[in-house]
Amino acid sequence: MSYEQLGKDIIQSVGGEKNINNVIHCATRLRFTLNDEQKVDKEKLDKMEGIIGAVSKGGQFQVIVGTHVADVYKEISKSISPSSNSGDNTVKKPIGTLIFDVISRSFSPLIGALAGAGMLKALLTVLTSLNILAADGETYKVLAGASNAVFYFLPIFLGITLSIRLGVNAYVGGAIGAALLEPNITGLASVExxxxxxxxxxxxxYSSSVFPIFIAICIYALLDKQLRKFIHKDLQLFLVPMLCLMLIVPLTILVFGPFGVNVGNLIGDAIVFLSSKSGIITGAIVGISWTYLTVLGLHWGLVPIILENIAKGGDPIYAMAGMAIFAQLGVALGIFLKTKDKKLKTLAGSTFLPGALSGVTEPIIYGLLTRYKRTFIYVSIAGGLGGAMSGLAGVKMEVFAFVSVLSLPAFSPLAIQAIIALGTIILATVITMFFGFEDKKKANAVEEISNGVEEKTNTEKSEVILPHAVKSTTIVSPLAGNVIPLSSVDDAAFASEAMGKGMAIEPSEGKLYSPVSGVVSTIFRTGHCIAVVSDDGVEVLIHIGIETVKLKGKYFDVKVEEGATVKQGDLLIEFDLEQIKNEGYQSTTPIIITNTANYSDVIGTKKAAIKPGEDLMTVVV
Known part of the structure; x- marks a missing residue:
């Protein structure tokens, strides 16, 4: 492969040199900031040899290249003008993009807590309905407190995450949210x-509210930056937070709070009104559009509205939108049942099960739907019909949880939602199996190639000599923490196994050790990613956290040099786990076998928790 030619082809496909405002790269992908994404030929990029895929995400157009991304980046840097690659990310984005970006990054650190608490609420609903727990009992109250806390104190959590996103003191932002729930202020409700x-x-x-704190923190961010221009640095430590609290909290109660509450009520009431007038049409629109909103990352914009509706007694939006998720599960199941390709069957099965249990279906979207584009039609049909039925039945989500099989108790009426969900899965499965999921010519070509290989293998079988038993390489864990399947990682390139098979770990401490004995082949300059090639040729890529390239090396301390010979268990990198989380980044660390294609299989451990040096994966030759 000529990296020079590949670089030129990529530049042409993203709209040419003049369309590139900036380009950087991380461990696996090129990240373009473009003047006009409409000029991108995504279809050409997806088919280009040497490219795994392309996706628009977080205001950037990302071209997923793989471990040779640095080589391609060098060629691209030679071909574009210095101004295009100045590292300046100040390009103006549409206001809509900025709003959804802020909402997405403010909620993403909280999704785990929200989903976990929501599932606990759903479990309590089941336990009380079966008379296993009494709603007025002490046990129930303790568990109810655990499940309610994140929702009740949501203004505090959002105050922190939103402040981080806007680059101001997160704890002052949290204090502004806490003030809205402080007894002296809440007690004023009883004062005449x-x-x-x-x-x-x-x-x-303001408990469980969203819009008031969003407005308050946005104004706080503006005020903080203005105050720092005029207040002497020696006084900023206490004077800026004091003035912000003194001004923002009263303004929130006087202006921002009532305005935010009214806006949230207005939007929520409008959707409820549309549902009451025509639940079928509203449900069909939501069920059809939800998958496309997810692909674009715009679904986060509806989360505040969903939470506001739940706080008022129930939300119909997520009940209808959830049918798109069940339709995606149906497509994955249909592909699993229909395909004869072992790798595709493994991919479909590994994305279906986590999606059904957790509601995280991005691996299905990016690993299957975008690969077999006609399946978007199947999801639209099944999701639209399911959403229409849910809207007609007036189903509402009463506690927030990711839509999944396990979270069905979060909906009311439960039985109707469960029947519609099952019907949606079955419909999408049947459509996928009946109409197929790939172009017939392409399918026939693949089948012919497969048959040819099989015939050749059978013919030459007697000539194959196996001098010894099947070889394998053991990859030990480079981290201490909890093991999760790669399909559960919140990054499509890793979750879909486009980079190769592997496992992921949620680290419990900030030390990364070598999983094999070999040579350090690559160290990314920001220290968040490293690759080691074992003595017998297995290429292991370790990516600490998700999107942590944006930290620009902060909190990472690399202990080895590129090209260094290391032994299994040698310390490679130290990183500040808590600071990375405080900055709003996920610490999930994928460990990928990037040359998976050279091996017959990669088998992961079944352990839930693991320590450095314990067996994580077996690579079978």
Missing amino acids: SPHFLGIPLVMSD
Whole structure:
């Protein structure tokens, strides 16, 4: 492969040199900031040899190249003008893109807590309905407190994550959210005609609210940056937070809070109104569009509305949208049942089960739907019909949880939602199996090639000599933590196994050790990613965290040099796990066998928790 030619082809496919505002790269992908994404020929990129795929995400157009990304990047850098590669990311983005980006990055650190608490709420619903727990009992109250906390104190958590996203003091942001729930302020609701400096106060219940804190923190971020221009640095430590709290909290209760509550109520009431007038049409639209909104990352924009609706008694949006998720599960199941390709069957099965249990279906979207584009039609048909039926039945989500088989108790009426969900899965499965999922010519060509290989193998079988038993290489864990399947990683390139097979670990401490004895082949300059080639040729890529390239090396301390010879268990990198999490990044660490194609299989451990040096994977030759 000529990296020079590949670089030129990529530049042409993203709209040419003049369309490139900036380009950087991480461990596996080129990250373009483009002037106009409409000029991108994504279809050409997806088919290009040497390219795994392309996706628009987080205001960047990302071209997934693989471990040779640095070589391609060098060629691209030679071909574009210095101004295009200045590292300046100040390109103006559409206001809509910025809003959804802020919402997405503010909620993403909380999704685990929200989903876990939601599932606990659903479990309590089941236990009380079966009379296993009494709703007025002490055991129930303890568990209810655990499940309610993240929702009740949501303004505090959002104050922290949103402040991180906007680059201001996260704990001042959290304090602003906490003030809205502080007893002195909540107690004013029982006071007749409360006021502040003679101005009447309109008191509201801000627990579980979203819009008021969003407005308050956005204004706080602007105020903080302005104050720092005028206040001497020696006084900023206490004076800036004091003035921000003194101004923002009263303004939130006087202005931002009532405005945010009214906006949230207005949007929520409008959707409920549409559902009441025509649940079928509303449900069909939501069920059809949800998959496409997810691909674009725009579904996060509806999360605040969903949470506001739940706080008021129930949300119909996620009940209808959830049918798109069940339709995606149906397509994955249909492909699993229909295909004869072992690798594709493994991929479909490994994306179906986590999706059904957790509701995380991005691996299905990016690993199957975008690969076999006609399946988007199947998802639209099944999701639209399911959404229409859910809207007609008036189903609502009463507690927030990712839509999955396990979270069905979060909906009311449960039985109707369960029947519609099952019907949606069956419909999508049947359509996929009946109409197929790939072009017939392509399928026939693949079948012919497979048959040819099989015939050749059978013919030459007697000539094959196996001098010894099947070889394998053991990859030990480079980290301490909890083991998760690669399909559960919140990154399509890893979850779909496009980079290769492997496992992932949620680390419990910030030390990364060598999983094999060999040579350090690559160290990314920001220290978040490293590759080691074992003595017998297995290429192991370790990517600490998701999107952590944006930290630009902060919190990572690399202990070895590129080209160094290491032994299994040698310390490679130290990283500040807590600071990475505090910055709002996921610490999930994929461990990938990037030359998977050279081996017959990669078998992962079944352990839930693991220590450095314990067996993580077996690579079978």
